[in-house]
Amino acid sequence: MANGKKGGSKGKKITLKMAKKALRVTPEGKRRLDLSNMGIDTFPKCLLKLTDLEEVDLSRNQLRKIPDFIGQLIGVLWLDLHSNYIEQLPKGIGQLETLCHLNLCNNSLDSNGLPADIGSLKNLQTLNLGMNRLSALPPTMASLTNLRELGLFDNMLTVLPECIHLLPNLKKINTKRNPMTYAQRDAKDTRPTEDVYLVREEDLCKLCLEKCKEERKRKERKQLSDQSLRKGRFSGLITPNSVARSNQELWH
Template sequence: MPKAKGPKGKKITLKIAKNSIKITLDGKRRLDLSKMGIVAIPKCLLKLCDVEELDLSRNQIKKVPDWIHRFQNLRWLDLHSNQIDKLPESIGQLQALLYLNVCNNKLTTKGVPMELGHLKNLCYLNLGLNAIDMRPSNVGALKELKEVGLFDNHLTSVPTNLLKLPKLKKLNTKRNPIPPTREEQEAEEQDTVRRVGDLYLVNKKDLCNPCMTMCQQDRSKIKSIESSALRRRNFTNMVIPNSIVKEF
C-alpha cells in the first residue's frame, strides 16, 4: 500500500522571497512570508540571511531548521500559529534578537531548549497557546525581558524565576491550571455576587445555546459560592458546643 502523502504546501522560491521583503518604518528589512501555506522553511532563504526581521507566522511549519542561526542580524522573529513542537538549540545564537513569538504552536517543556537562555538581548517572548507544563528555567536568565506570554498552557504554578527579572513589566499566565490564591478566590466571589445584582427573568426558549450554557454556568457558580459561604460561616457568639447562637 503506498504511503499517504502529507500536505506539500506552497513552494517558496528565492524570487518569491525577494519580492516579499518590506521596509519597516524605522528602515529595517522585513521578510514577510506569513499566511503562505508553507510546510517547510525553504533553504533558499539563506540567500537573504541579512534581513533584520522574519515573519513566518500563520503557516503549517513543523520544524525550525538548525541553520536559523545564520540570520545573525535578526532582531524580530515571528513563528506564531504554526505546528512547531520543538525549537532548535541553534536559536540561542541569535544574539541580536529582541522579539520572539512562538505563540499558538505545539511546544512542550522539552521543546524549549536551554539555549534559549542565551538570548541576552531578548525583550519580548511569547510562548502562549502551547502545551508547556513546567516553567522554563532557562528564561530566568534573560535579564532584558520586559514582556512574557505563557497564557493558555499547562502550568500549575506561577514562574517565580520570571517574577525576579529586573525589567519585567508584564507576565501573562492566564488560563493555566494554576490554583487561585485565597485573595483571588474571594475577589472572584465578590465580583460574581455584584454581577448577579440585576436579574432578569426570561424563558428558556428565548435563549440561544451559548447564552443558555453561560446562564447554567453562572447558576452553578452562585450555588457553589453560597455553599462555600455557609461552610465558612463563623459563629463568634457560641460559648460552648451546642449552645444557642444569639442573633443580632
Template sequence: MAKGKKRSKEAKGRKITLKMAKNALKPTTDGKRRLDLSNMEIATFPKCILKLCDVDELDLSRNLLKKIPESIDKFVNLRWLDLHSNQLEQIPQAIGRLQNLYSLNLCNNRLNTHSLPHELGLLKNLRSLNLGMNSIESLPASVSALKQLRELGLFNNLLTSVPGCLKNLPNLDKLNINCNPIPPDNPPELDPIKRVECLYLVRESCLCDDCLQRCKAKRERLDSKTSGSPVHKRSMFAGLMTPNSVAQEDEAVWR
C-alpha cells in the same frame, strides 16, 4: 484521482522560491528589512531564504511549519522573529545564537516543556517573548537569564503554578498568564508586574478550527456583557478575531 493529488499538494505545502522570497522583502518603519512569508501555507522551512539571511525581521507566522532547522542561526542580524500559529513541536538549540533578537513570538504552536531548549537563556537582548497557546507545563530554568525581558506571554498553557524563574527577571513588567490551571489557593506573587492581556487582530481565515471556536465563544461572552452599552463598536472589526499573539506596543504599524 484529482482529489488525491489535491490532498498530496496540501500535505507538502506551498513551495517558496528565491524570487518569491525577494518579492516578500519589505522595508520597516525604521529603515530595516523584513522578510514577510506569513500565511502562505508553507509546510517546510524554505532553504532558499538562507540567501536572504541579512534581514532584520522574519515573519513565518500562520503557516504549517513543524520544524525550524538549526540553520536559523544564519540570520545573525535578526532582531524580530515571528513563528506564531504554526505546528511547531520543537525549537532548535541554534535559536540561542541569535544574539540580536529582541522579540520572539512562538504563540499558538504545539510546544511543551521539552520543546524549549535551555539555549533560550542565551538571548540576552530579548525584550518580548510570547509562548501563549501551547502545552507548556514549566519553563526551563535558563529563562531566568533573560534580564532584559519586559513582556512575557504564557496564557493558555498547562502551568499549575507561576514559574519561580520569573522572580529573577528585573525588567519584566508585563505578564499574561491567563487561562492556565493554576489553583486558586496558589495566587501569583508578582504584584509589581502588570498582568495584562494584549490583543493581536487577525482574520478568521487565519485561525485553526479550535482557536476559531474558542475566540467566537469569548467574543459572544463579551458581547453579552456589553449588550446594554449605548455604543457598540463590533462592526469596526468585521472579519477579525482576537487573540493569538501579543502585539508590540512600540510598533508604529500593525504587522
C-alpha cells in the same frame, strides 16, 4: 493549537526569487521579510542567502519543525512564528543574539520543546509563548535580563515558574487560562490566577504606588492570623501576585 489544513496537499516551497519579492522596508527602515499565511510547511533555507534581514514573519503557516540553521540568521531582531504546528525549537535558536522580539504563540510546544539555549537570547525584550502546551519553563530563562513582556496564557502551568521571579526588567506577564492556583492556608479559598503584572516601585507613579500599598495593607489585614505573614521573594516589587490587575492601564 494552530488552526489549519490537515492531510492536505504538500506545503508551498519558497524559492530565493520568491523570498526576494517578499522583502519590504518598514516605515522605521527595517528590512522585513513577510512570508505569512502562504501554506509553507518547511522552513526556507534560502533565507540564509538574504543578507541584512532584520524582521522575519513566517506566521500562520504549516511549520512543524524549525531547523538548527536558523541560528545563522544573525542580525534578525524580530521573529514571528505564531500559528504554526511547531513542537520543538532547535538549540540553534540561542545563537540569535540580536533577537529582541520572538512570537511563538499558538503552536504545539510542550516543556520538552523549549531548549535551555533560549536563555542565551540576552537581548530579548518580548516573548510570546501563549497557546501552547507548556507545564514548565527552562530555568535558563532567568538569564533573559532584558525581557520586559512575557505571554504564557492558555498553557498548562500549575505554578508560576521560579525563573520568572528572577527577571529584573519584566514589567508585564500574562498567565490567563492556566490551571494555576494560589496556595492559601484555606484550601476552600484557592482560586485560579488571572493576569499577573510584575512592577518595580521606581516604575510606578506616586498615585499608583499609593494604591498598591493600600491594596497590600487591605489584604494583609484580611489575612491576619497566629502566624506571621510570609514576605514575598520579589525584591523591589509591590507584591505582584496579590495586587495583580486584569486591566493593565491601571499601571503607569
